[in-house]
Amino acid sequence: MALIRQTSPHTRGAETTSRVMQLVMLAALPGLLVTTAMFGWGTFINLIWISLIAVGSEALVARLRKRPVAFYLRDYSALVTAVLLALALPPLAPWWLTLIGTAFAIIVAKHLYGGLGQNPFNPAMVGYVLLLISFPADMVNWLPAAGTPGYETLSFGQSLQAIFPFLGGNLDYDAITMATALDVVRENSSLTWSELQATNAALGGTFAGKGWEWVNIAYLAGGLFLLYRKVFTWHAPVGMLGALIVMSLVFKNGSGSDTHGTVLFHLLSGATMLGAFFIVTDPVSGATSNRGRLIFGAGVGILVYVIRAWGGYPDAVAFAVLLMNMAAPTIDYYTQPRTYGHKKPRKGLAKPEDR
């Protein structure tokens, strides 16, 4: 009878990395459903397509790095990246666009930096920004939400044809796409907030843009579920949303024609909630201590607002997250918690007197 030798602890909690990832995907489901309901099947089709690319890329890299492929795929991290990318991209993003973005995200942004756990930048956001910079025109092809007068939600077949044009069909993009509410507000220089709300097709009759507010609320719900399941702590989302609220209060600029939009408008439009609960909470590329995450989230919130209000891009979550990713190691250095028995927390780089 050979007794095995093992180090403590001998029992383990039930949580596994794969389960964490599965929960994240589960929590994204409401957002996906609402997006599909509002903007047609495009996002759904994209999700499938992008997942295939992501898994394929992951397997390819694992093969190239001579690692066990199945072991790599089992952590589901590639799928999570795929989901985030699919949700962030416009519903009718053509197949080649997503192919480039996804492959870049997995192969370059994730694996060239050493793979899961080593990547300093959020892979999905890197892929997104690459596309935004390289193919800006294709990245603003957002559809009007269901119920917008004069537009019809695309059918499954139409969406499929839009994404894979070689399947036939001839969609007139200009006829079916529309600027998002965020765009509208940014470009607006003549109408007051109430006039915008009354007349604009994207913003009409809502506080944050047709369809978008429901999508955001769906993400919020998913995020609260993850919080409840202790997949992440409240710090990063609260930091980001809190900073966004403060910024939009301070810099609202009245409700005239130079307005930057109301607090609710910023909270519930664009990728705000997706970012707050699914992107700034990415543990790998974020700050690591609770205090650090609060700061990290707040930084993202501030940058999102700054870019939305004064920057050159309609939405800003991706840029803001990447910028803060760069700051994360520094934040980590200065936000070590105070260890039990120590008078004050350690700060900065290692010093000789530490020992």
Add this chain to the structure above:
Amino acid sequence: MSRQIHAFPGGVHPPENKDQSSHNPIALPPLPAELTLPLNQHSGAPAKPVVSVGDKVLKGQLLAKANGFVSAPVHAPTSGTITAIEVCPVPHPSGLEEPCIILQSDGEDRWAELEPVTDYTAAAKDLLLQKIHDAGVVGLGGAGFPAAVKMASRTEDKIHTVVVNGAECEPYITADDRLMRERADKIVGGILILRHLLNPKEIIIGIEDNKPEAVDAMRAACKGKNIEVAVVPTRYPSGDAQRLIYLLTGKEVPNDARSVDIGILCYNVGTLAAVHDAIVEGKPLISRITTLTGEALKQPQNVEALIGTPADHLLEFSGLKKRKLHSLVLGGPMMGHTLERTDMPVLKTTNCLIAATWEEFPPAPTPQECIRCGLCSEACPVSLLPQQLYWHSKAENHDQLNHHNLFDCIECGACAYVCPSAIPLVQYYRASKGEIRQLQAKQQKAEYSKKRFEDRQARLEAEKAAREAKRKANAERAAQLKKEKAAAAANPAAAKPEDSAKADEVKAALARATARKATEGKAGRPQLSAKQKELKIQLSMVKAQLKKSERALADAKGSEETNAQLQTNIDKLKAQVATLEKEFEQAAQAPVAAAPEQPAKKAKPVLNEQQKKLKIESAMARAAVKKAQRALDEAGKSAANIDELKQTLQQAQTKADELEAAMKAAADAPAPEPAADKPVKKPKPALSDAQKKLKIEAAMARAAVKKAQRALDEAGDTPELKQALQQAQEKAAEVEAAMQAAAEAPEPAPAEEKPARKAKPVLSDAQKKLKIEAAMARAAVKKAQRALDEAGDDPELKQALQQAQAKAAELEAAMQAAAEAPAPEPEPTPAPAAEKPARKAKPVLSDEQKKLKIEAAMARAAVKKAQRALDDAGEDAANIDELKQTLQQAQAAADAAAEALDKASA
């Protein structure tokens, strides 16, 4: 009133698994036949045995006494006979072996006479403390820190709070739970004694809320005694002393202090019950409550186990299902460690044994990458960032690890428990801590030796200055004398002072000579003592072996079996390296026993060293036996090897026996130099050096034997190899015989009063030289042999071998001759008698002579070598001229040296 509970950060809530064992009352297992009592069951120095093999002892009798301040004695848990005091495997995470006392029970369980304190309130506090200490009471909850030491560490009014730890937060363990339920009065009795001793303001018992029965029992026992029972929420690791202190008082123990420094003492409930027993019943700590649980047991329960009871005895008692047993954990599932064998003894600190099935504690899954999810830092009770520690630990970035307070990690395992990527975080931290500690120790040592070097330098300088001053003074005095002489010549009546002045001068000269000798002795010493050297040699040998084995492992594409064997070898060797290193360090730290004024002391340590050596060797031999046995076991049905292995085993065993006998003899034999007060120290070290050398050689020879054997085993049957083996064996035997002879030979220079001994060191130098040469020659033989083995049958090589062998024989003969020859310097001995200043020139001259002689010898050796080379080269004409030249040169050198020598002695 209800106490405010201060929640600590982090913590986890693993499945409790306490129900299995908590419902049965504490049982009393039958008396085991044999008990193994490690001398080190506590933190601090191991106890010192006060009994010897064969002694009959009574239950509760002292077996080993505390060795120093932080230490604890060991008592007999039952009556019986001491059958051995030897190193045995002890339940330690590293699988260490430690000295233990083996007690064979006589089945009578007869108590020694106990001395209870009838009224402790009337007894002196010092006496009570001493009594607790003498009863061997140590902290039963964890590290086993001697209880009395903790009590005595601060004066009574400094401790304002005593926290009694009944939290028992680890899953599975219910020992304290049962103790509190069944023996609450004993615990309270202990608490009252503690109150009497320390007079604290507050006494709080902390119990987790998953033990309501224990809470009730303790509350009932504490009624009216002003002891508070506080219930704390169930959350691992609330039973950690500092966690519990924080829970109950909200106070943190600063990281550079201990809890006593903030006026708080924490005791485990079991410890207090033991304190009660020690004072009120006079019983030493000889048993403890241990939880036996796990799915591989039919009846999980708590038992009152005698210290030293083998675990399998207890497991058997609880109905062990042998086939289902997959791992045996000592302690809880969070911080306990696995045991690789079931015959380990229960220690004073053994609170739980979990006989787990495969399903219960499955092997850890392959760790995935850290996703920096932060669950670990959420769980860490001391607010560390385990993910960062892991990161830096992998990178071996010690500065960052210190910066992230690695050493505040209590290794509770909460982080590893929650880690979704199943990273064995605690393992990383332990390894890093070990590395850092080792580095620090090394650094300290380097600094120490640097300081020593500088001190020595300063000392030498000072001595030089003193000498210079003395010389000046002498010169002045001489001048004065001259003057006086002149005056005396002028005035013949004053002839007397001159004589006395001369005498003075002689005395001064003598003093200088002794001073020089002293400094020489000192200067030579501090470098490395003989033992250190020894150890160093052994260390390097073992290290070399280790490297070789490792390389072999790397190369080996062979069967898995060989690999496994090599791996075990490597592990073994590693362990050996570690012990040797430790020993070396100890030797380095030991004060150098070279006090030149007290020659009497000299004889003793030498003897001791020898004994030690023998001990080490016998341990090695035993290890060999074990190894062989294991190999035999492994070989199993592979019949081809069995006979051979058996033989090896037998040989090893006889060897071990032999060595043991030798050791005994050495221990029993009267000191070979009982005339301790005479200044005989000089010849002795030389002799023992020789013996040591022989021993080393013997060890080397034996190693060679072993190696050959191993090679043989691996290679199957090759006649050539067998021959080599035989030769090596013969060699070993030879060397051993030599050793024996050397050990038994009477002192070659027993006439110690006569100044003749001065000649001795010279002689022994020559002998040494010869010996070294002999060793070299033998090494050459071996090498040649090996080469031969490798190369197959090469006539040239064979010839070389023969030559080398001849050489070795020659040298050995020379050595023998040298040993037997009378002192080679028959010239009138330089008696140190001090009357005639004319002698002063002599010792200097003889030093020179020595040098010359050595040079001459070397030159001659060179000649020989050259000649040999010439012979070897044979027809290879290209080299011949060159060699001839060399030879000539060497001869010239030899002649010159001889001439110089003649001149010098003339």
